[in-house]
Amino acid sequence: MNKQILSNNWFIVRYSFRAAPLYTLMTCLLMAAHAAVQFFEFVYMPKFMIDAIQYNKPFSVVLWYTLFVFSVASLWLLVNTIHYNVIMPRGKVAVNKRLQKEIYDIASRMDLACYDNPAFYNDFVWAISESDKRTAAALDTIRVLLGTVTQVILSGAFLIALNWEGIFFVMLSLAGSMFFNLRRNKKTFELDLAMKPLQRKRDYVSRVFYLADYAKELRLNPIAGRLHRLYGETNVQINREIDSRTKPMVAQEFAADFLFSTFVVNGLYILYIMRKIMVEAVLSYGSAVSLVNATRRVSGGLLTLSRTIPQLQQNSLYIEKIRSFLAYQSELAAQSAPASEQQPLPSYIAPLEFKNVSFTYPGTGEPLLKNISFTLEPNKSVAIVGYNGAGKTTLTKLLMRLYDVNQGEILYNGVNIKQYDLMAYRDLFGATFQDYELFATSLADNVSMGMPTPQREEIIRALENSGFGEKLASMARGIDTTITKEFDDQGTLLSGGEAQKVAIARVLYKNCPIIVLDEPSSALDPISEYNMNEAILKEASNKTVVFISHRLSTTRMADMIYMIEEGRIIEQGSHKELMDLNGKYAYMFNLQAERYRIHETAQTGT
Structure with a gap:
């Protein structure tokens, strides 16, 4: 695992911690605590109790140990319930809010030239649409990793303490599974990258059929047939990408999950342990039962690790895109004079x-x-x-x-x-462009455009001067009327000329x-x-x-x-x-x- 993979995943942990520290700490540590509780409950406890019976230990010893494990498990369950139902939902909202705000801030000031660069624009669309899911997925991977590592260390140490030769089976299973899972995850990432532009093209066709903007054109022209063909051609390209890239992934998954996990650990190693118990008789009954449980937990943990550790690499590839976008610097700003050398704007035109x-x-x-x-x-x-x-x-x-x-x-x-x-x-400058847009918010917001302390009288005056006064007078809610019906059934739909007058009112209101x-x-x-x-x-x-x-x-x-x-x-x-x-x-x-x-x-x- 190289330094960049660790750096990118650590970046997500630090970013999440700054936005929601309690959520981040509990997400990372609860799984490890759960693994520790389960070790003492399902691995060590059977050995302790069976050995106590076999060697005639007092019942009180067994009782106190049972009560201790039950109390710890109950406490963990209570804390975990609070975390998943209260802390986690709020924490995710806090992290996503901070991340999306940063992305939106960058999107609102990045150079127009970025939209002329297909590679950058693809990454931009990806960052906007995937960042929240990928951030949660990266943190979840780290959560699973910490819990699984705790599980493997405790159960593995138990196995080694009773039978140290088992370490060779463990290492063989882990190395083989990781090797093939790393390659499979790389193929998954490459497939995802190849699919993104094709999915965008397919999604575009879908939008054309449900957006009102295209409704009249679709009904008055035979363009629907061409769009259907484009949709079909895109699906053919998608299937071609899937067929060409998934075949090696199947073989890699078989090798990782069966040959180096199920066969090595659940097959060869169990046979080896059984010989130690039944032929050499070097282990107690309690040790035999716990070794079986520990073997299963190590086996399951190794299988999870073989998928989770490579997942850090896959997460890193996605996180790299997010970090790259968050680190974006405007070339226009870079070509401006340094702040200390900038000239003050004149107070006159x-x-x-x-x-x-x-x-x-x-x-x-x-x-x-x-x-x-x-x-x-x-x-x-x-x-x-x-x-x-x-x-x-x-x-x-x-x-x-x-x-x-x-x-x-x-x-x-x-x-x-x-x-x-x-x-x-x-x-x-106050400007209105030929490709202006209106937003699904109030008429007042569409005129003031987020300027601080909007003045209602000035908004109305700007609308009247742009020629929108007659339409405004017919609106029961006046400038509080919502534009479009996307989020408000009481909203209004404007004609092209009316919308253009609103766009011009923006310029008059800005008073530049x-x-x-x-x-x-x-x-x-x-x-x-x-x-x-x-x-x-x-x-x-x-x-x-x-x-x-x-x-x-x-x-x-x-x-x-x-x-x-x-x-x-x-x-x-x-x-x-x-x-x-x-x-x-x-x-x-x-x-x-x-x-x-x-x-x-x-x-x-x-």
Whole structure:
């Protein structure tokens, strides 16, 4: 057993002890105490009583010993009952709560680039879904190990004291069983790793069929057949992995459990003991009975050890993943200036400058943004427009330092943004993305987003300014209404446009100096879009506002417009200047304006 295996399992014990010390101590020690009680009850007690009868010892000696063992066993049973019914459930909750909180804290601040790395993302999903079970399993393995070691030591010492030659049978059984169980557990871990991505794919198909998000698409399109095939193909791959990896595991289990446990200990060794008793007559009747009991306990203990000790190795492989994730350090934070060298953020809204910025997503070859340079002036509204895939959303992610640039730099108030504290810099921004999400909690929580001491009046004001006021007035519970019905039958389901207004209300409520709106009106009709944009600009008259939009009706209100194509700024200026230029922006705007006119004619019939 190498040092890393011991280190990882010891890590779990220490982690559990910090979260729930009484639970950890009792879990580890009660099994060992139980093994000691059982030794004196089932191994030593028969020898003591039969020998007392054989050698005519006083009855009182037998009685007092029996009362002593009964009292100790009763005390253990009482303590064990309290532990399993009171201490253990609470302890598990305490450990899991601490562990999940740490994992969630890391998940909430890890770099977006991690989601672009399939290997890291697989480990992340595993840590989220398996950590509580694996932590309990690791502690349980240590509990069983301590109890079994106590059992084997006491019973084994008893056997050796009466017949020391038995140590050779014991060592042969232990060595063989451990050898094959180590290999079997390694194969089990490899199988588990191979199954994880396949199970995720199969689980994805399952989610598609029960999530409401996909219900309409499934009913209006023949995609169900393709998903059924994907599910079937994935199951075939899973079965192939199982077939290819489990065959050697069967042979390894047979060798460990039968050849080196049952046959060696329960077969060869029992025959050897019987010869000592019946042919050589060197043991008392009590010793003979206790040796049989001790042999069985050593046999069972060795079988358990041969599985438990390798289980430490298997646990170690899983614990290593948890430790690795808990030790995660943000690369963005690492590339920031040390705390002692960080610059204070200005108390006023300062210019933001992109200076020769290029960016390539990890794992892709072609840069998405190429040599971008422009300045966001304070208290101005800026629109960034372009076709799908031009790099508009990526630009905003760089702006808010969700990614770092590959080339060039971004300056705030003339200082590279890496010179500021990462979280303090991000707090400058209030943003809504085109792929925003609402949470299964109250409307108020969906607007305040966990900010301390939420102000109800300000939440309502933000919702009204985002255009949600009419819907809010129809809600009997107001901002206390639960969004979605996932956990509350009295909750409400919002339309796409209503949900988008809630997402925009978040930005207005946060009251940050810089507002970023990525496709803020994609789910709104033109009139609602116009009213919302007007309200946003009115509320943000003393802020810097960045619009990302396909729909150019938004851009007319902007002080400056940048048009991006294939990762480069190809046109810039006010709406009037770009229309006078009669370039790609003017073409795109006129094309959309014509569509609006056609839509209006169809609606009015004029």
